[in-house]
Amino acid sequence: MPERITKNSRSVFLLAFFLYFSFIGIAYPESVQPIPWVTLETKYTIIRFLKAEDLDTFSVSMDFDQKFWGLKQLFSDKSPGTVHEEVSAKVDNLYERVQEILDMRKKSPKVFINIYPDRNLLDQAYYHIYQSKNNIRAWYIFDSNTIYININDVHEGMLAHEMAHSIIDHFLLVRPPAASAEILSRYVDAHIHR
Numbered sequence: 001m002p003e004r005i006t007k008n009s010r011s012v013f014l015l016a017f018f019l020y021f022s023f024i025g026i027a028y029p030e031s032v033q034p035i036p037w038v039t040l041e042t043k044y045t046i047i048r049f050l051k052a053e054d055l056d057t058f059s060v061s062m063d064f065d066q067k068f069w070g071l072k073q074l075f076s077d078k079s080p081g082t083v084h085e086e087v088s089a090k091v092d093n094l095y096e097r098v099q100e101i102l103d104m105r106k107k108s109p110k111v112f113i114n115i116y117p118d119r120n121l122l123d124q125a126y127y128h129i130y131q132s133k134n135n136i137r138a139w140y141i142f143d144s145n146t147i148y149i150n151i152n153d154v155h156e157g158m159l160a161h162e163m164a165h166s167i168i169d170h171f172l173l174v175r176p177p178a179a180s181a182e183i184l185s186r187y188v189d190a191h192i193h194r
């Protein structure tokens with residue numbers, strides 16, 4: 001019965017084809033190498049970045065209190081120590097400003113800030129977590145208390161917004177509804193410049 005053999009071999013072929021591609025699908029997230037982060041611990045945050053230049057770029061994007069930092073940047077020699085100090089001060093100032101706007105000054109666990117060097121790596125991180133395509137610029141995850149940002153697309157308002165999520169979610173004994181937390185966080189990034 002040649003007909004049946006053909007049908008069977010076609011099914012076997014389709015099954016093999018399907019399995020091959022499901023394995024590729026499964027293999028993708030596992031093949032993602034763990035990112036070799038460098039960390040910088042500040043008073044309120046733990047910043048993770050890949051290379052010194054990324055921290056430099058990040059510092060320039062955070063033009064919070066531009067008058068003060070503008071002068072300092074002009075005259076500083078930009079040694080790694082200087083950049084670390086500069087970034088720590090900027091990030092901690094911003095964090096305190098967010099606490100002040102929210103009037104939520106309780107001590108909460110240090111928030112991780114993952115700084116990705118490009119959109120591609122940010123999207124990979126998103127895919128790794130959610131198994132879907134990323135269409136947002138930054139986000140915060142309560143379970144790991146981590147902010148995800150892309151070095152080429154960040155400003156102090158965005159970081160303040162994500163910091164607000166961390167502060168709000170840790171302030172009350174019960175986390176507020178997502179919609180309320182989002183309204184408060186938007187209020188923060190709209191009012192970050194005095």
Ligand SMILES: [Zn+2]
Binds near residue numbers: 161165182185
């Ligand atoms: Zn938000």
